[in-house]
Amino acid sequence: MLAMLVGVASAKIETERKATPILGSPIATEVTGRVVLVELQESGRTRLTLDVLSTARPTLRYAPDRVRATARQVPDKLLPGEVVRGVVRLMPPSGPVRPGSYDFAFQSYFDGLGAIGFFLRNPVRAGSGPEPAWSQSLAQSVERLRMTIADKIRAVIPGASGEIAAALIAGVRAGIPEAVNEDLRITGLAHVLSISGLHMALAAATIMGSMRALFALFPGFSARYPVKKVAAFVALAGTGFYLLLAGDQVAANRSFLMVAVMLTAILFDRAALSMRNLAIAALIILLITPHEVMGPSFQMSFAATAALIAGYAGWKQWRSKSRRHTPPTSRSPLARILRYLVVLIAGSVATSILAGSATSIFGAYHFQRVSPLTLLANLATMPIIGILIMPPAVLAVALMPLGLEALPLMVMGFGLDLMLGVAHWLAERSPLDAVGIVPASTLTLFTIALVVGCFTTTRLRLLALPFLFAGTLTFAGRQVPDLYISEDARLIAVATETGRLAVNRTRPNAFTTQDWQRAASAMTLVKPEVGKGVDAAPSDHFLCIDDVCTINHSRGGSIMSLPEGRDLKAHCTDAAVIVIDDATVNSRACRGSKQVVLTKRDLAQKGSATITIDPESGKPTVQHALARPYRPWHHHRRFAREARGMAPYKRQPRDAASKPPEQTKPPAGVPAEEPPSTSGSGQPDDPEP
Incomplete structure (x- = not known):
């Protein structure tokens, strides 16, 4: 409590x-x-x-x-x-x-x-x-x-590899091409772009290993002083500088805190890797920036780390029990090398499976996609990252004050080219990665299963199975929306029977439609047909006549979008769902009819909407993105012209500049707007592009 x-x-x-x-x-x-x-x-x-x-x-x-x-x-x-x-x-x-x-x-x-x-x-x-x-x-x-630092990196490593190198070293990500981002997302390698536990651990290991190797050249000094602790202290300072370059990112903060706790534990002769350290890092982040708990970065980062620590602890426990009854065996040098390679590959596979399984549910919930080939991608690229990318990156930063960073950056660029080549090759052969909407109940049940599986150390782990089963049932029984409506009332999408997504605009917003496509598991986007003299609305795409777009739905009725200035009453009996791009009309103009009417004002106040049509009764159910009372980050919506039922502001002609600006009369109960020249939510004084 x-x-x-x-x-x-x-x-x-x-x-x-x-x-x-x-x-x-x-x-x-x-x-x-x-x-x-x-x-x-x-x-x-x-x-x-x-x-x-x-x-x-x-x-x-x-x-x-x-x-x-x-x-x-x-x-x-x-x-x-x-x-x-x-x-x-x-x-x-x-x-x-x-x-x-x-x-x-x-x-x-x-x-x-x-x-x-x-x-x-x-x-x-x-x-x-x-x-x-x-x-x-x-x-x-x-x-x-x-x-x-980013400019120095780009001077040595050109193109996309240089931009990724700048992201890994200096946290500068804006210049990465979208095609490269998409390849990394599809293959499950997008975590490489975020300065996370992998990069921070490799940086700490590189610094600490280099320091210990340096101290080994001076046996007298190493015999008298705790060089391991000195190396840990230098690694702590180096990772702190790395965090300064990385910027304020959740994964970087979590990773640094984890590494800092581990290195500090070495300084005080304590266990370096434990669930305690993860808990300390989580508590610090939640006390400083508690809003991060709602984001995918926090959830995926801590889920992956918890799964890895729990998996390592379980393997260590099993290994200690098996060694009690198995006498040590002598192996030849070749057998030792082969065993080391097998253990290395098995460890990489286990790491990818544990981290990928723990984060997949959060990725599916936030992004409606999974990466089918993530195991292959991570197995192929982890050696590249661990040998050709991160160690040269650390060396390049260390040599930059001397102007000798070119050679390690060239090695890093070669490694990045290899990684991007693997990602592109696998992305082209990756199957469909969209999973559709994941209900919040599914996320909750799977999260409980993850917590039980990671934080118990006995057969109590079996208690995670009922939650996994329940989460699978809720996902299988989910109800996917039939209609998607943007908050500006201009864009509508309908999931068709053929598994495609039909939109009412010839040039829809790409980000919005891509999100809707993943949510509906529809990879094909169908644009509207501009008809002339055609009255029958199709069921697989919108038909637009004089900016009025209509599509028939398979469960009965049709969906219609109306532009600004249209008479809503004239269409009250024409469609089951009407969306009008006008904030001045009254949505109750069709009172007495069974239509669902959404105006621009409704959407400005309540946010974007989805509509689910009951397969038996054909009754549409509307769900909005926002609810009243507004949270603090939504209070500004009350002051939008559309939310107050007002028409878009139009500049007065120059010859009428001396006259008071004409005010659009708002609906009853809506406060009148102040003149644009004095209002804090005033309108453009310069022409729009």
Whole structure:
């Protein structure tokens, strides 16, 4: 009970401490801000994270403290800490693209990001600005160091391999091509891009092994002093520097804490590898950043580590029992080498199976995908990572102050080329990896089974089997939605009988549709047909006539999307589900009918939606992504024009600039909006692109 209360208090304290101000509505404004982060993207554009110093034209009364915006071009040699100015189209972070999926607003709130967007005009330098605090100056120095290291890496290792090397050493990941990211995801090698336990352990082992080998050259010194402890202390300092370069990542923090506890245990002659160390790392992270417990990084990282520690403990226990009754045998040198190779391969297989099994349920829940060939991929690449990638990376960082990093970086680049070649070859031959929506009950039951299996050391482990069986039953009996509706009311997707996903737009948002496709286990996307004089709506794709798109559903009725300005009452009897891209209409206009009507205002208030149609009665059931009362990271949604039932803002003509702006009358019960020139959620004063 005490632990639960401390956890709840920690979560509340973090939520109140962050209190991130988030923009309410999209707006174009001139932003003057201090550069926090400069990220070079694959597309050639640059993404800037800015601490907002001021806004103008219009001045925002409720301006966010930090924003992230993309620019086509930035000033030469722009560094963190400099001040830039530019006109930016800012937008609030979106909610989940479907109920239960990743919530961008949640992550943005705890990252301190109040808006995202893009520059309408390239930013320019704007003087020095006010003096930053010491903590900001320290963070800027670290970012400059990371950028310098990344530039040195790219100068030696070109292309995708250089970007991955920059990610592994300096934590800079923005420039990795999406095709490479996808290959790594399909093959289950995406964990390589995250500075996790594997990288931190290899770095610590490389430093500690190198130090002990150096001390071995001086037998007199090694005989008098505890060189193992000295090497452990140096490894602790080296991994701390590695964490500084890696940035604030859950996997990196967890890995460093684990390695730090293990190395500290060596300093005090304690057991280095135990479940205690994992618990200490988890408690520290949950006390400092408790919101991470909701993310896939925390869950997958700790699940894999717990499974590996439990598996190693079980194997060690079995080995000690078997040795009691088996006398030692003498082997020839060749037999010893062969036995060592067999044990090494078996250990790699066991490690991949344990870690992959422990993390697969979390990956399936968060990303609706598994990696069928992850075992082969990890077996093929782990020797490459352990020999040709991480040791040269550590050596390159150590030699960078001397300017001698080129040779180890070349070896690292060769290893990365081999790894990417394996990943691409396996990705092309990997079967379908989408598993569809995983219910929260399935995740809970499998997590309980994992906890019981990892944290018990006797036959009590068998208690995990009923939970595994129950979790499998809930997954088999899941109910997959038939319709997916975006929170802006513009995009609709329908799962067809042929196993495809039909959408109502010819150019749908790629990220949203990919998420929906994985959730529906539908790899084929069917775009609409623009009809002329055709009245019969098909059942395998949308038919769009005058921007009104319709599709028939196999369980009865049709689904219709209406554009802004259409008369909703005229279509009340035409479809079972109507989605209208208009916030000013009343969804109760079809009162008395059995239709489900979702307006832009409904979706702006409650977020994206899914609809499940009962196979027997044909009755649709709606589920929204958000619920009232809003959590702190969703409060900004109340101030959007759409959530208040107002039409999109339209700029007044120049000859009417002296006249008061025309106000759109909101529905009853909705407060009127202040003039755009003074409202904190005002509208663009500059033309949209």
